[in-house]
Amino acid sequence: MTDDMSAIFREELRDLLESLERGLLDLKSRPTDTGLINQVFRDLHTVKGSGAMFGFTALAAFIHEFETVFDRVRAGVIPAGQEIVRLALAAKDEIPGLVDGDPDPDGRREAILGALRDIMAGQPVAEAGAEDLAGPPLARLRFRLTGAALAMGARPDILLEELRGLGAAHIVADVSAVPGLDRLDVDTCAIGWSMDLPAGVTFAQLEDVFLFVDADWQHDPVKAPTGADAPAPQDPTPAPPVAAMAPPPVETAPSVAAPPARDSRADAAGATIRVPAERLDGLMDSVGELVILEARLTELARESRDPALIATAEQITRLAAGLRDTTMTMRMVPMRSLVGRFRRLVLDLSDKLGKPVEFSVIGEDTELDKTVIEKLADPLVHILRNAIDHGMETAAERAASGKGGTGLIELSAAHAGAEVLIRVRDDGRGMDPARIRAKAMAQGLIAADTVLTDAQIFTLVFEPGFSTADRVTELSGRGVGMDVVRRTIESLRGSLEIESRLGEGTSVTLRLPLTLAIIEGLLIEVAGERYTLPMASVQEIVELPPEKTQPKRTGDFLDIRGRFVPFLRLRALFDCAGQPGPAQNVVIVMSGEHRVGLVVDRIVGTNQTVIKQMSKLHASVRAVSGATILGDGSVALILDVAHLVGMGRAQTEPQAAAREVAA
Amino acid sequence: MRLHDIRPQKTLTVVTMTLGVQTLAIPAHLLREILDPLPVTRVPGAGPHVPGVVNVRGSVVPLADLKHALSIPDEGHDDRRRILVLEVVLGGEVAVVAISADAVHEVTTIETQAIEPVPVSAQGWPPDYLTGLYRGAQGFVLIPALETIFSNLANRPMANLL
Numbered sequence: 001m002t003d004d005m006s007a008i009f010r011e012e013l014r015d016l017l018e019s020l021e022r023g024l025l026d027l028k029s030r031p032t033d034t035g036l037i038n039q040v041f042r043d044l045h046t047v048k049g050s051g052a053m054f055g056f057t058a059l060a061a062f063i064h065e066f067e068t069v070f071d072r073v074r075a076g077v078i079p080a081g082q083e084i085v086r087l088a089l090a091a092k093d094e095i096p097g098l099v100d101g102d103p104d105p106d107g108r109r110e111a112i113l114g115a116l117r118d119i120m121a122g123q124p125v126a127e128a129g130a131e132d133l134a135g136p137p138l139a140r141l142r143f144r145l146t147g148a149a150l151a152m153g154a155r156p157d158i159l160l161e162e163l164r165g166l167g168a169a170h171i172v173a174d175v176s177a178v179p180g181l182d183r184l185d186v187d188t189c190a191i192g193w194s195m196d197l198p199a200g201v202t203f204a205q206l207e208d209v210f211l212f213v214d215a216d217w218q219h220d221p222v223k224a225p226t227g228a229d230a231p232a233p234q235d236p237t238p239a240p241p242v243a244a245m246a247p248p249p250v251e252t253a254p255s256v257a258a259p260p261a262r263d264s265r266a267d268a269a270g271a272t273i274r275v276p277a278e279r280l281d282g283l284m285d286s287v288g289e290l291v292i293l294e295a296r297l298t299e300l301a302r303e304s305r306d307p308a309l310i311a312t313a314e315q316i317t318r319l320a321a322g323l324r325d326t327t328m329t330m331r332m333v334p335m336r337s338l339v340g341r342f343r344r345l346v347l348d349l350s351d352k353l354g355k356p357v358e359f360s361v362i363g364e365d366t367e368l369d370k371t372v373i374e375k376l377a378d379p380l381v382h383i384l385r386n387a388i389d390h391g392m393e394t395a396a397e398r399a400a401s402g403k404g405g406t407g408l409i410e411l412s413a414a415h416a417g418a419e420v421l422i423r424v425r426d427d428g429r430g431m432d433p434a435r436i437r438a439k440a441m442a443q444g445l446i447a448a449d450t451v452l453t454d455a456q457i458f459t460l461v462f463e464p465g466f467s468t469a470d471r472v473t474e475l476s477g478r479g480v481g482m483d484v485v486r487r488t489i490e491s492l493r494g495s496l497e498i499e500s501r502l503g504e505g506t507s508v509t510l511r512l513p514l515t516l517a518i519i520e521g522l523l524i525e526v527a528g529e530r531y532t533l534p535m536a537s538v539q540e541i542v543e544l545p546p547e548k549t550q551p552k553r554t555g556d557f558l559d560i561r562g563r564f565v566p567f568l569r570l571r572a573l574f575d576c577a578g579q580p581g582p583a584q585n586v587v588i589v590m591s592g593e594h595r596v597g598l599v600v601d602r603i604v605g606t607n608q609t610v611i612k613q614m615s616k617l618h619a620s621v622r623a624v625s626g627a628t629i630l631g632d633g634s635v636a637l638i639l640d641v642a643h644l645v646g647m648g649r650a651q652t653e654p655q656a657a658a659r660e661v662a663a
Numbered sequence: 664m665r666l667h668d669i670r671p672q673k674t675l676t677v678v679t680m681t682l683g684v685q686t687l688a689i690p691a692h693l694l695r696e697i698l699d700p701l702p703v704t705r706v707p708g709a710g711p712h713v714p715g716v717v718n719v720r721g722s723v724v725p726l727a728d729l730k731h732a733l734s735i736p737d738e739g740h741d742d743r744r745r746i747l748v749l750e751v752v753l754g755g756e757v758a759v760v761a762i763s764a765d766a767v768h769e770v771t772t773i774e775t776q777a778i779e780p781v782p783v784s785a786q787g788w789p790p791d792y793l794t795g796l797y798r799g800a801q802g803f804v805l806i807p808a809l810e811t812i813f814s815n816l817a818n819r820p821m822a823n824l825l
Contacts, residue, residue, distance in 0.1 A: 289721040529705060574707035614706075615725040616753055616817040617713045617760065621706055627716055627723040635704040635718050 009054040011274070013099065016043050017092060018340045024088050025343045031080040038204050040088070041070045047095065059098040065113050066091055069120060075200040078119065087115055089344070139199060141168070141206065143217035144177075144192035151187035154213045160193065162209045167198040277370065280331055284517050287320075287327045288610035291518065294320040295607065295631035324518060324608075331517070332367035335413045335422075338377055339364050342384055346409060349388045356395055356406040357388060366413035368420050372492055372512055376422070379485040383424045383508050384409065386482070391428035391506050401503060403427065416511075419494075425507035431500035433457045440466065456593070458498040462486040490642040491625075493519075493534060495591070521609030521628065523636065524587060525602040527576035530636045532609050532628055533598070537589045537641040544584040544599055556651070558586060558597050566648040567597030573623070573647075589641045596648030598639075607631075611638065623647075665808070666795045669775050676772045679804060680747065680764035683735040686804045687764075688773070688797070689747060693809065695759065697767055698746045712816050717761055719748055726761045732792055732812045733805070740765045751809050753817055760813055773797055778806065791815075 020043040027036045044067045052060035066088065072078040091112050097104070104110070141163070145154055160171060174192040184190070197219075206219055294316050301313035339361050350357040368376070392407045399405060410425045433454045440446045440460045452460075460466055462482045489496050494512035513519070513536065520535035540560075548556065551572065557564045567586055570576075586597040609628045618624065625640035669675055677688035678697075696719075703715040703726055713727045726746065730737055743766035750757050778795040794806040 285721075292721060612723040614723070615713075615716075615758060615760070617725040617727065617758075617813065618706055618709055618716070619817060621708050623708065624706060627704070629718050629721060629723065633718055634702045635716050635723050637704065637706060637716075 006054060009050055009056075010099065012050060013047065013095070016047050017095060018337075019043050020047070020092055021089065021344060022340050024085050024092065025340075025347060027080050028082065028085045028347070031082075031085075034074075034203065037070065037074050037080055038202075041067065041074050041204075044070055051099070056099055058101075059095065062091070062094070062098055062109060062113070065116060069116050072120065074202050074204065076202075077200065081119075083115075084119060087112055087119075139197045139201065140194060140220040141197050141217065142174075142192060142194040142220075143210070143215050144174075145189040146214045146216045148187040149189050149214050152214070154189070154215075156189060156191070156193075159209060159213065159215075163195060163197075166201045166205060166209070168195040169197075171195040280327075280370070283327055284331060287324050288518065288612075290320050291324055291608055291610050292629045292631070296633060299631045328369070328517060331370050333370045333373045334364060335361075335366050335368065335373070336364040338373060338380065339411065341377065342380065342411060345381060345384060346388065349385065353388060353392075354394060355388060355392045357392060358406050358408050360408065360410045362410065362412035363414050366415060366420060368413075368512065369517065371517075372420075375488060375492055376510075376512070379488045379510070380411075380422070380424070382482065382485050384411075387424055387426040387428065387506065387508075391426045391430075393429050397429075401429075420512045422510040422512065423507055425505065427505040430502040430504050431458060431461075431498075431506055432502050436460055455497070455499070458500055459593070461498070462496070490591070493536070517611060519609050519611060521607050521638070522587065523604035523607050523630070524598075524600040525604055526570045526574060526600050527578055527580075529574070529576070530604060530630065530634070531570075531600075532607070532636050532638045533587060533589060534609075534638070534641060535606060537591060539588040539590050539595060541603060542586050542588065542597075544586050549580075549584065558588075560588065560595075560597075565595050565597050566651050567599055568644060568648055568651070569599045571599070571601075589645065591642040591645040594645045594649055596645045598644065609638065666778060666780055669778070669794070672775055674772045675775050675778070676770065677806070678747070678770050679768040679799070680745075681766040681768070682730050682733070682764065683738045685733070685735045686768075686799060686801065687729070687733075688771075688804045688806045689749070689762075689809070690806070691770055693749045693751060695748045695750050698748060698761075700744050701746060717746065719759070719761060722759060724748065724759050724761045726763060727813070727816070729762055729807060729812070732789075732816070733807060738765070743767075749809065751813055753810070753813050758813075 020040060023036055023040040023043060027033065027040060030036060044063055048060050048063040048067055051057075051063065069078065069084065070088075073080050073084065078084070090108075094104075094109050094112065098109075143159075145156065160168075163171070172194050174194060175190075177192065178184075178190040203219060206217065210217055294313075297316060298313045301309045304310075343359055343361075346357055346359040349355075387409055392409070393401070393403075395405045398407065408425075408427045411423070412425070413420060413422045415421075436457050437446070437452070437460075440457075440463070441448055443466060445460060445463050445466060446452070462485065466482070486496060489510055489512070492512055494510055496511070497509045498506065499509070500506040521532040522535050522538050524531050524533060542558070542560070545558075548558070548567075551569060556567050556569070558567050559565075565588060571580055580601055584599050584601060585603055586599050587603070588595055588597050607630070611626045612628060613626055614621070614624060622643050623640055624637045625643075626638040627635050628638060630636050676691040678691055678694055679686055679688050681687075698719070701717040701719070703717055705715045706713075709715070711728065711731045713725045715726050716723050717726050718724075729735070740763075745764050745767045746761050747764055747767070748759060748761050751760055752758070753760070777797045779797065780795055781790055781793045783790065792808055792812050794808045796803050796805050798804075
């Protein structure tokens with residue numbers, strides 16, 4: 001086996017395991033859903049099959065035992081109980097280890113299989129597929145071949161043989177639709193059949209039988225007395241067609257037996273292709289370069305004043321914009337790819353903490369750039385953990401406050417303009433502003449006389465080192481985490497808000513940009529050097545009042561419609577030589593709830609900014625979040641607005657400054 | 664790259680370049696391309712070791728000045744100045760880094776036996792920053808330990824508020 005093939009298998013396995021986990025988790029809440037049971041069985045079967053094909057025999061053997069159990073579940077012999085689902089989830093976790101050939105020193109795998117065998121031993125063993133004429137027939141099957149089935153090569157005798165193999169008994173032919181001799185058609189099968197089937201025969205098995213024929217079949221899993229509604233027994237082989245005289249009068253209506261809802265993955269497979277992420281990244285890089293060159297071309301064309309060149313450049317601009325949009329769309333990944341993990345997390349936490357929780361997800365089809373999705377996983381884990389560990393009450397506490405025993409945690413995602421809103425809402429105990437305020441004061445985060453709105457108080461939980469938990473649990477309460485959440489979200493150019501009502505619950509909302517690859521930028525100039533600000537953060541641009549041109553020893557403020565906004569002189573900050581011109585502008589930028597003014601020499605204009613990461617050699621330069629390449633080929637640095645706003649605040653509050661340095 | 668790592672090979676192919684009065688040899692397998700001077704964008708607060716970035720075929724690449732790391736006095740530069748684009752391993756990943764050279768001379772193959780360790784008592788160079796040196800036509804040629812130099816630069820503590 002080549003490494004390539006093994007890589008293909010691993011990739012496929014990842015999807016299968018995700019689907020399997022999702023199926024199992026859904027099965028926990030809907031244990032009688034046959035569609036789910038079938039999906040789980042199919043996933044297990046595929047894992048086993050491809051595993052064996054790629055030489056992972058230990059994996060195949062392990063899964064085989066599982067498949068057997070789920071085959072019984074599928075046959076309705078064993079109910080899909082909580083214990084089976086729990087074991088299956090544990091088994092699913094063992095699969096990656098089996099693939100990697102990890103040893104199992106604690107004997108976990110054997111323990112799982114042992115528990116499974118116990119479950120099976122406690123149940124009557126009904127061998128699905130074996131002929132069981134002694135048992136009472138529990139289901140009835142009727143079928144009829146539709147259309148020109150015989151012309152297509154259908155062999156009713158083989159079908160019947162297969163059905164007998166499944167245990168079909170009392171097979172009766174229905175000849176009521178056979179027309180007169182003059183109207184018989186060689187291509188049409190005018191005979192239908194009905195039969196009794198053992199209870200163990202599942203829909204999926206029948207589906208397999210009828211996979212390659214156009215048949216109208218009806219599976220009736222109700223108890224029916226043997227042969228009750230059957231006409232007089234007849235020879236079950238079709239009457240040999242005698243002559244073709246006229247078009248067939250037999251039913252040609254479309255098949256009415258609705259095929260069972262197929263796995264959506266199978267449907268989607270035909271219309272999608274799998275592309276390695278690096279290729280998408282490579283494509284995005286190329287498109288980024290194209291956008292940059294297009295800007296260069298447009299500039300050169302304008303300088304040349306050649307109408308033909310200008311027209312060509314305009315066409316290239318249009319093409320580049322289309323290509324850019326398509327490429328960005330290709331990088332979009334639905335939230336669903338993350339949600340599976342969270343379902344499991346919530347389930348495990350709720351079990352561990354003894355807090356029954358229902359986890360609902362809204363808008364899992366909402367799409368985000370793949371880079372954003374990847375970076376979003378950790379912050380959301382933190383937020384969900386907090387919601388269950390701190391926010392959610394125990395069942396007893398909930399009962400005492402008149403709530404239902406099961407708590408609700410809702411994860412929702414929705415588009416709002418160029419942003420995506422992701423919200424985690426719980427109906428737990430909510431946050432107490434007075435308590436947070438007291439804690440923050442005790443921890444020296446705010447002064448005793450600081451006036452804060454409730455919303456501002458809630459954002460204190462994102463400060464480094466803040467924790468309201470009276471005790472540190474294994475899961476949370478150490479005060480690390482929420483500040484990491486904020487930092488990650490800000491690094492994604494997003495922001496977060498928190499709302500809470502005491503006793504009613506809390507909701508944390510993340511606002512994220514749709515993409516990280518190309519943004520709208522505002523190009524500014526400071527001492528002949530050009531920098532880019534993300535347009536989304538720019539609030540307004542004002543002139544620097546003449547009386548403010550000289551730096552003051554104390555903090556510099558601007559009065560923006562009655563509100564004081566601190567400002568930073570980029571010339572001084574960036575250590576630029578020379579004196580500024582007489583007219584300077586101030587760009588007011590915002591991050592979260594705070595604003596800062598940036599004094600610049602000149603506003604150059606807006607541009608499409610293709611974001612390039614800074615090298616690790618510049619990791620210590622925090623005022624710069626990235627770089628972009630301008631139309632003339634030079635590099636402009638992208639300023640980190642969140643960091644600059646922090647510096648502006650530091651200028652106003654010495655305490656905040658101390659914290660910034662510590663962070 | 665340590666001296667004992669390259670000794671097993673019989674020869675080492677290098678590109679020689681000048682920094683100030685000193686000649687350096689850069690292992691050729693690290694070199695991606697040599698470019699004419701490019702417009703440099705200064706990175707405020709980055710310090711003298713890696714003062715700016717350049718656009719190398721659409722990528723933003725940091726431009727390092729090895730004079731500071733190797734304590735070589737600046738003698739100014741003329742139109743022989745070039746930029747060497749290198750691929751070095753930085754924090755476990757291959758990173759593209761550019762360095763300035765006052766002049767680039769030749770690609771040459773040297774016997775690894777001829778490479779000597781840096782004398783402990785020698786001058787002001789941090790010994791970690793040099794793999795070794797050998798005798799060239801015009802005096803000693805230094806082989807900088809680029810990966811050590813760049814790793815140290817990448818892990819610098821945050822020196823300022825910027």
